[in-house]
Amino acid sequence: MEMVIPAHFSKMYGHGNDFIVVRESEDAFPDDWSEKAVRWCRRRTGIGADGLLVVGPGRSADFSMRIFNPDGSEAEMCGNGARCIARFAFEAGIAGSPMKFETPAGVIEATVDGSRAAIRLTDPAGLKGEVVTVGGEQYPLYTINTGVPHTILFTDGVFHLADDLLHERGRAIRFHNAFAPAGTNVDFVEITGPGRIRVRTYERGVEAETPACGTGAAASALISSLYAEVGAPPIEVQMPGGILSVDFRRSGDRFTDVWLSGDVYWVCRGEILD
Numbered sequence: 603m604e605m606v607i608p609a610h611f612s613k614m615y616g617h618g619n620d621f622i623v624v625r626e627s628e629d630a631f632p633d634d635w636s637e638k639a640v641r642w643c644r645r646r647t648g649i650g651a652d653g654l655l656v657v658g659p660g661r662s663a664d665f666s667m668r669i670f671n672p673d674g675s676e677a678e679m680c681g682n683g684a685r686c687i688a689r690f691a692f693e694a695g696i697a698g699s700p701m702k703f704e705t706p707a708g709v710i711e712a713t714v715d716g717s718r719a720a721i722r723l724t725d726p727a728g729l730k731g732e733v734v735t736v737g738g739e740q741y742p743l744y745t746i747n748t749g750v751p752h753t754i755l756f757t758d759g760v761f762h763l764a765d766d767l768l769h770e771r772g773r774a775i776r777f778h779n780a781f782a783p784a785g786t787n788v789d790f791v792e793i794t795g796p797g798r799i800r801v802r803t804y805e806r807g808v809e810a811e812t813p814a815c816g817t818g819a820a821a822s823a824l825i826s827s828l829y830a831e832v833g834a835p836p837i838e839v840q841m842p843g844g845i846l847s848v849d850f851r852r853s854g855d856r857f858t859d860v861w862l863s864g865d866v867y868w869v870c871r872g873e874i875l876d
Contacts, residue, residue: 611623612871613869614686614868616816617843618842619813620650621682621683621687625656635656639672640672653670656668663701664697665703667684669683669706671808673809675807677750679724679750685721691703721861721862723820723861723862726748726821727746728745730744737774744825751786753786754789754826755790756792756829756830760791760802761842769804771790786806787803788804789803791830797837813844814842816862820860823835824852824860836848844864847862848860849861
């Protein structure tokens with residue numbers, strides 16, 4: 603009988619965004635992360651998660667992070683995942699606070715204070731606004747890359763938008779030719795007052811709405827600052843999973859020092875046998 607060597611994992615979440623966290627040095631399956639993400643992230647037959655986070659050695663930082671979506675694709679960056687992994691690294695003794703870690707999107711800075719974790723995103727790029735025809739209707743869309751590409755659609759009554767309509771419209775925009783070949787995440791944004799917005803996100807790779815999206819919260823706050831006069835930062839971003847805070851510096855249409863902060867929590871630790 604073949605002996606099964608277990609892989610140790612932790613389950614964490616931030617604002618309803620949940621993740622499986624594994625350390626590359628402890629894992630028995632280091633060469634097949636995409637396939638493992640598909641299997642482990644399934645809600646009924648796996649552990650269940652919005653993504654798989656892999657902690658590895660860093661070349662010029664404290665450690666590195668890779669992010670795999672439930673469909674097996676590798677993401678450049680994940681805001682809430684990065685906040686979870688910052689707390690994981692801090693409490694596992696991998697790094698102190700402040701810390702730095704490498705991602706495919708660049709080096710991320712982070713601080714941890716109890717359950718609260720904050721990350722400094724790489725400087726946003728790729729700002730663009732255009733009118734796009736989706737399903738026979740024209741929509742003004744605003745795109746910005748906050749580590750991964752996000753497209754913002756301002757929408758009244760966003761929390762009352764029917765789930766099937768959000769999914770249909772989000773998927774149509776996510777796969778639109780205007781954003782090919784990589785596609786885009788789609789954020790439905792409503793201004794609720796000075797310094798406050800509401801956001802729902804259709805996530806690329808998950809191919810569904812998630813309770814929260816960190817890079818989406820940041821993208822929505824920046825675009826709202828630029829085009830909707832939401833006011834000075836920090837911006838309070840209310841998502842179905844809770845409230846995130848986005849702080850930044852703005853000079854014209856350029857943004858720097860973008861910080862995303864909120865609480866992250868442990869769910870469990872265990873062993874994966876397959």
